Amino acid sequence: MNISEEKDNVNRTFTFSQIGTLGSPLDNLVLQPKSTTITIPIRQMGGYRDVAVRALLEGKPEPGYRITNITTSPPTITVFSSDQDQLTALPGFVETEPLDISSASQDIDARLTIALPEGVTAVSEQSIVVLVSIEAVETSQRIRQDLTVTGLGTNLSAQISPDSVDVIMSGPLPVLDSLTGENVKVILDLLHLAPGTYDIEPSVIVSGPDVIKTDTILPAYIRVIVSETTSVSDDEKIEDSNLPNTTTNEATDET
Template identity: 40%
Template sequence: MSEGSMLRWLATNVRTFILAFALALAVWVSAVTAADPDETRAFPNPITIEFVGQDPGLIIKGQVTRQIQLTLRAPSSVWEKLTSEKDAVHTLVDLSGLGAGTYRLDVQVQIGVQPVRIISFSPEQLDLTLEALVTRSLPVQLSLTGTPAIGYQAGDAALDPAEVVISGPESLVNQVANVSLSLDLSGLRQNIETTLVLQALDDKGAPVSGLTLNPDSVQVGLPITQQGGYRDLAVKVVTIGRPANGYRLTNIAPIPPVVTVFSSNFEQVNALPGYVETDPLDLNGASADIETRLNLNLPLGVTLVGEQSVLVQVGISAIQGSLTLTNLPVEINNLSSGLQAHFSPDKVAVLLSGPLPALNTLVPADVHVIIDAKGLTPGTYQLTPTIQLLIEGVTVESILPGTVEVVISKKTTP
């Protein structure tokens, strides 16, 4: 074929070549897309906005959105990289060259994996205020509320550290009137060693937020001492007699367990033993819990501070025991008319447990071994009996044997 003929042939078929190439490309794109289809999704991982270029002498005032919601379109294989690689998606706000003031700034989204198309993200802009970053040193103020227990007094508090540095936006730092903490002394009898969290307050006592306190807590030590003439004594309950037969003493609790006494004679009060006795409590024949008030036996010149008697709670419970009853006859209930039943064995043993007083009064007639024959037709059955007790507080532990053979048959006509 001559050169001219070749050129004419190419000119004639160029459209066919282009069409064939386009079709091949379409088929290839379709195959690739089918194997790795594009997906539009919301990015599942938290995306934190980074502020760059910020003047170290400035600080962002107040609460500013720190995360964005992002929707992307990418092939399935790319999504795997987006969600698995730590820095695949990066967002930032550029503060370079900005001074103090209020601004509306664009949020920039950077994708480190391709191909990816950003469909949408929110917010696209941030409103923020930059203020001068200032610091102040203020003494810590301790506010005490309540009073120690009667006869006790609080000493001088020790704070470590006694001064705190606050930092933040200038307008907020200027609002702070004091840095304080509060400690409740109500009813205290012992020294305090604790750590309390500091709070920055304005001149009206309202908290000022958005600041950094260094440190943010203080170690507080406060001595609590007993005044002269006062002394704490444990309450010792004096008892006489014994609970009823079959019952035992489970608990004796004076309320309060410790009382405060006073005497103008310091030597007398200091010479007392570490306890004070109650009037005798008679337990003779007791078979139930007791709650009563008792006076305390104090020497002349020594008085009880506060309530002049103590509440005493005494626990009395029955001694637990066990009892085995043998040769108890098996009874049957709900047997249909015209039928009769035979048992093997016809007598069983029952093991019971419960309070001794109840067990001591129990007789075989108080225990019934019952077989329920409701709905049973003639035949042979292995049935578990139930126990009916006519006395309260007793528990069935076991039945020996646990099942009974029951043969049900029609009654014979004489």
């Protein structure tokens, strides 16, 4: 029975086997009882104690980032002291040497020594692997953006209402803070649309890190009136140019 690495009492049940002198089983025998339980009491020797390990951190992560988890490997160690009173006085944990996480914006993985009182030594591990998980704080942001019309057929004009939308996006705070209107394009695709009235759902294209998520577009649909363009006088062209929310795609004659 292997009891290596055991720290608590061991209870194991074993079933008897009928084996002859030559090692072959004896099927005609009936054993009573058929099994037995063996108990081996295990207790820690005097002068030893198991304590938890706590990572000691200094500083704060980069603004916009936060600590999500701290792990130590192993999470507990065995320490020894010839002074039993000193072991008893330990608070139940020991700390690592300080780990500086100032301005950190990503996970930190470090092997650290253990800070032990004089007269106390580590038996199992002399150093500890500490992993500090750091991630950006998630937030949301609203940007008002003009619509970009694409795909409008030749000799067609489109009147859109409204001509801008509010885009609500979410993602890491540092990335959103650096986002500008130039990074966000709202597309209104009018490809293959014949003259008529439509409610078109715009799409958002964000250039930059792919950690940005588009949550909402307000309004969700844009009213589009597509009509054929006709030849007009110069005076009428001037008047039409003053009309809002109108997009025209006219073919030009080559001379």
